[in-house]
Amino acid sequence: MPIKKKGTGLTAVADAWQLADIDVSASYPIRPYTAIMAELAKRIANGQMKCEMVHGEGEHAQFSIAHGASMAGARATTGTSGVGVTYAFELYSPIAGARCPIQALVGDRTLDPPGDFGSEHTDCLTLRDNGWIYGWAQDAQESLDNSLMMFRIGEDPEIMLPQIVAMDGYFVTHINQEYEMPDQEQVDKFLPPFKPQFRLDVNHPVIMGPQIEPEMGPPLEWDRNVVMQRVSEKIVTVTKEFNEIFGRNYAPFVEEYETEDADMVFLLQGAHAVTCRSAIDYLRKAGYKVGMCRLRWVRPFPDQALKEILPKFKVVGVIDTNTSYGAAGGGGVLLVETRASVSEVANKPMIQGFTSGLGGETITHEQFFKMAEMMKMTLEAGKIIQDSTWVNFNDYHEGATEVKYANQQVAYAKE
Amino acid sequence: MSKAYKQVPFAAIVPSPKTENEGMVTGNWRYLRPVVDKSLCTKCKTCWIFCPDACVNYSKDDGISFNLKYCKGCGLCSNVCPVGAISRQPELDFEE
Numbered sequence: 001m002p003i004k005k006k007g008t009g010l011t012a013v014a015d016a017w018q019l020a021d022i023d024v025s026a027s028y029p030i031r032p033y034t035a036i037m038a039e040l041a042k043r044i045a046n047g048q049m050k051c052e053m054v055h056g057e058g059e060h061a062q063f064s065i066a067h068g069a070s071m072a073g074a075r076a077t078t079g080t081s082g083v084g085v086t087y088a089f090e091l092y093s094p095i096a097g098a099r100c101p102i103q104a105l106v107g108d109r110t111l112d113p114p115g116d117f118g119s120e121h122t123d124c125l126t127l128r129d130n131g132w133i134y135g136w137a138q139d140a141q142e143s144l145d146n147s148l149m150m151f152r153i154g155e156d157p158e159i160m161l162p163q164i165v166a167m168d169g170y171f172v173t174h175i176n177q178e179y180e181m182p183d184q185e186q187v188d189k190f191l192p193p194f195k196p197q198f199r200l201d202v203n204h205p206v207i208m209g210p211q212i213e214p215e216m217g218p219p220l221e222w223d224r225n226v227v228m229q230r231v232s233e234k235i236v237t238v239t240k241e242f243n244e245i246f247g248r249n250y251a252p253f254v255e256e257y258e259t260e261d262a263d264m265v266f267l268l269q270g271a272h273a274v275t276c277r278s279a280i281d282y283l284r285k286a287g288y289k290v291g292m293c294r295l296r297w298v299r300p301f302p303d304q305a306l307k308e309i310l311p312k313f314k315v316v317g318v319i320d321t322n323t324s325y326g327a328a329g330g331g332g333v334l335l336v337e338t339r340a341s342v343s344e345v346a347n348k349p350m351i352q353g354f355t356s357g358l359g360g361e362t363i364t365h366e367q368f369f370k371m372a373e374m375m376k377m378t379l380e381a382g383k384i385i386q387d388s389t390w391v392n393f394n395d396y397h398e399g400a401t402e403v404k405y406a407n408q409q410v411a412y413a414k415e
Numbered sequence: 416m417s418k419a420y421k422q423v424p425f426a427a428i429v430p431s432p433k434t435e436n437e438g439m440v441t442g443n444w445r446y447l448r449p450v451v452d453k454s455l456c457t458k459c460k461t462c463w464i465f466c467p468d469a470c471v472n473y474s475k476d477d478g479i480s481f482n483l484k485y486c487k488g489c490g491l492c493s494n495v496c497p498v499g500a501i502s503r504q505p506e507l508d509f510e511e
Contacts (some may be wrong), residue, residue: 014436037469097426098426098427098428099425099426160426197425198425198426198428205430205431206428206430206431207428207429207431207432207436208426208427208428208432209427210427210429210436211438211439211441212423212427212441213421213439213440213441213443214422215419215420216420216421216422218420219420219421219422220422220423220426220427223425223426226490257458293465347452358418
């Protein structure tokens with residue numbers, strides 16, 4: 001029987017790894033990832049889990065250990081945060097290129113400017129071009145569920161790619177929430193044991209990661225490109241099966257909230273969706289036809305889903321909880337990719353960029369109200385008046401007084 | 416697929432050979448080739464120890480020779496040779 005538990009996103013993933021019966025986990029402390037390593041160590045010491053835990057001397061070593069373990073046929077995991085993600089950078093492409101389906105947990109944290117423990121998605125989004133499957137969880141339950149789903153997708157013999165279970169540092173990694181820990185039998189039914197076609201074996205020796213000639217490189221790159229496109233199909237089938245077995249109701253790519261009659265939607269990922277939903281409830285009461293689209297995956301980017309969903313709306317406010325300094329459009333990664341997704345679609349909406357929630361800042365109701373107000377003015381003007389808004393930093397050039405007035409109206413409706 | 420490419424097995428995972436792997440020849444990156452002067456060579460095998468690609472062969476009768484299919488011309492052998500018996504010569508000076 002599934003059991004209700006109180007815990008954080010990190011204990012939820014520790015539960016997922018326990019249920020998945022992982023063989024090796026490589027660790028190195030960095031906040032906010034550290035607590036899962038302590039949790040795993042405790043469970044191994046208590047005899048709850050049978051797993052080899054190897055402590056690296058840094059994140060580069062951590063991912064190297066997991067790489068080696070995976071090549072030897074182990075279901076291997078690791079994880080990190082912030083600058084730890086970037087310290088391990090050399091390993092991401094070789095791991096994906098060797099088709100080692102390692103799973104890493106990333107508790108997102110700001111990259112140092114020069115030292116910030118706050119949450120934002122910039123760390124993880126810097127490695128988006130390396131062939132890893134990844135997406136964001138909004139809460140502890142989804143962290144656990146994404147972990148199980150990603151094992152299943154990544155270890156599929158047709159896929160064999162590494163995965164990152166990303167979650168907002170602190171907001172998800174450290175806040176105690178209630179979640180459901182599935183039953184071992186349910187997990188066994190969903191997730192078969194990891195049996196790779198190739199592995200390092202002294203009786204049947206193979207070379208993994210050999211030097212190759214330049215003429216051999218392009219076909220390998222092509223294979224990675226093709227398989228990443230195939231991941232989208234797997235996400236659809238695996239999500240459907242997951243929902244049936246565990247009784248959840250996840251959309252494969254994009255969760256929609258109050259979008260049936262919406263003119264305007266927020267598009268975002270991660271834990272701020274929780275605040276966004278309740279802000280929408282207030283905005284609806286104040287007469288705003290606003291909804292939310294939450295991305296569950298970033299690689300592969302759900303561009304087909306966005307092509308189908310976004311033309312229903314007139315204004316899309318993309319909220320970037322990351323930065324990509326100097327990026328096209330002046331926003332972050334999400335804005336660039338969303339615009340690219342729908343660039344050739346008929347009746348495409350006006351896509352307005354917002355940057356908020358950096359450095360661990362909470363995106364408050366008031367900020368959502370302000371963004372909704374700016375989207376409404378875009379809707380009424382039929383053009384984007386000010387793009388690439390850093391919420392709380394940019395002045396809204398046209399109609400600043402109206403924004404202030406409308407904010408008071410929304411605050412009134414809230415009371 | 417175009418003839419210019421070489422198809423590689425899944426993730427370039429290949430059976431482990433006992434000596435060398437014909438499927439993964441990498442000596443075509445080289446622009447300087449190691450050449451040994453056998454009159455100077457003392458057969459000390461220092462180059463054999465240092466070669467990072469195991470391209471130095473040794474036999475009691477003939478001394479050292481190079482497996483040019485995998486030698487990338489890094490020059491480590493000539494640098495460590497204690498008697499200066501190994502030189503590096505431009506690849507284009509050789510017919511094959």
